[in-house]
Amino acid sequence: MGRTSDAREKIITAAQTLIEQRGYSALGVAEICKAAGVPKGSFYYFFESKEALALTVVDEHWAAQRREWTRILGADAAPLERLRRLFEATEEIQHAGQQSCGTVSGCMFGNLTLEMSNQTESIRGRLQEIFDTQVGMIDEIVTEARERGEVAVADTHAAAASIVAQLEGQVLFAKLYNDTGRLSPLWTNCLAILGVTALPQAVAGA
Amino acid sequence: MGRTSDAREKIITAAQTLIEQRGYSALGVAEICKAAGVPKGSFYYFFESKEALALTVVDEHWAAQRREWTRILGADAAPLERLRRLFEATEEIQHAGQQSCGTVSGCMFGNLTLEMSNQTESIRGRLQEIFDTQVGMIDEIVTEARERGEVAVADTHAAAASIVAQLEGQVLFAKLYNDTGRLSPLWTNCLAILGVTALPQAVAGA
DNA sequence: AGGAAATAGTCGATCGGTCGTATACTGGTG
DNA sequence: CACCAGTATACGACCGATCGACTATTTCCT
Incomplete structure (x- = not known):
């Protein structure tokens, strides 16, 4: 075995931040390396290409977000209450990001969709x-809520897709106006x- | 007076198409000129910079879209009927774009928001x-509908913003999955x- | 002739990516 | 315990291509 290094992790962390802030195409490998404090030569030891890094970053970010979603949506509470907590958590995360880097960075997956999907x-x-x-994941919650007679939708999957779309749209505006307050209608619109x-008393929310 | 040229228009047209398909950062001035059939040297005669071109393209595209929105939303019909026609027109435009270039290109403003707003x-x-x-513009229609007692919202402006957010979110998914069918829930969600x-009979829609 | 319009060529910087070599660590061997 | 072989890691100089931007010059119309 040779020596060990945390360069790979440093590159991923730096790239995640930079991609969220500045996007993918506008980002250079050299810039990522500089931010990570890793020499450029090392980059291509750990990653096959810039695109391979992007895929890794996406996977890593999704793994983390998925854990968070699973934790919130799997909690011990009424289904609609869990859904409400998911929106609150989203708003908190965006707000924290805004405090730390000055601007609302939005949803990385949404950003990359519009930038790279073509x-x-x-x-x-x-x-x-x-x-x-x-x-x-949203569909499961909606189905559960419907079984309890708390929601009235014909197609739970379509409803779930529309909720995610609403989320992405509002996050887009939160980013454009650099204002997490734009996320507050999420819960009302979801309902x-x-x-x-x-609404059952416990779920009424703010 | 010197000689005349339509190079400026050709550049704008080509840039509009390319920006919609491939985004802004990933696009080079040379590529735009090549697609426009205009020599590269001419570019900086007509535009101060690449960014200035982007601004021009945005303005031009918005001017056209605004005319379309004004036409649809100002038509002689019930307010909700006009709103429904706006969604139908959006779906048609995206579908036409998909037929002509193979992929759903989405909303240029949404794309640029996520790519460049930071x-x-x-x-x-x-x-x-x-x-x-x-x-x-949406707010006006919603307000009009409320005066007729056809909708029940407290804050018409917030509702209008959420409708636009829903639109942007669904268009994002239509682009990601290259499927304009993703736009069909728009009307139901809007309601x-x-x-x-x-619903009044005339507005019920598909 | 005169001047506005149009253009080709080129600039330094930076792009993603490569390569050769230096360095540090590990598992064996004596 | 000392040492070496082998391998994983580290690193920066460098590649051709292309980036956005600019300018010197030519072309064409009045």
Whole structure:
């Protein structure tokens, strides 16, 4: 065995931040390496190409976000309450990002979708899988809520997809106006999409 | 007077297509000129910089889209009917774009928002103005519908913003999956956001 | 002739990517 | 314990291509 290094992790971490802030195409390998404090020569030891790095970053970021979603959506609470907590967590994360780097950075997957989906099939495919999974996770909650008679939707999958779309759209505006307050209508709109009229006390929210 | 040329228009047209298909950062001036059939040397005679071209393209595209929105939303019909026609027109335009170039290109303003809003303030400002105007146009219709007692929303402006957000989100998915069918839930979700329960016959739609 | 319009060529910088070599660590061998 | 062989890691100089940008010059119309 040779010596060990944390350069790979440093590159991924730096790239994740930079991609969120500045996008992918506008980013150079040299810049990533500089931010990571890793010489450029090392980059191509750890990654086959810039695109391979992007895929790794996407996977890593999704793994983390998926854990978070699973934790929130799997909690011990009423389904709609869990859904509400997911939106709150999203708003918090965006707000924290804004505090730390000055601007709302938005959803990395949404950003990369609009930037790269027409260019690299591999990333497009991965992004499709991610959003499919997200919709599936929401779908489960919506189905559960429907079984309890708390929501009135015919097609739970379509409703779930629309909720994710609403989320992406509002995050886009939060980024454009650099204002996480734009995310506050999420919960109300979600209820509207789900056809919720009367709400159990515990889920009413803010 | 010297000689005349349509090179400026050709550059704008080509840039519009290319930006929609491939984004801004990933695009080179040389490539734009080649696609436009205009020598590279001419570019900087007509435009101060690549960014200036982007601004021109955005303005031109918005001018055209605004005319279309004004035409549809100003038509002689019930307010909700006009809103429905706007979504249908959006779906048609995306479908036509897909037929002509193979992929759904999405909304240029949304694409540029996620790609550039954290980079060039001038473009971010212009995009904010555009979306402000869009929301304002929708707001007018929603307000009109509320006066007729056809919708039940407290904050018409917030509702309008959410409708535009829903639109951008669904267009994002239509682009990612290259499937304009993703746009079909727009009308139903719009009604849900507006709190519409019973619908006048003429507006019920598909 | 005069001047506006149009253009080709080129600039330094940077792009993603490669290569050769230096360095540090590990598992064996004596 | 000392040492060496072998391998994983580290590193920066360098590649051709292309980037956005600019300018010197030619072309064409009045």
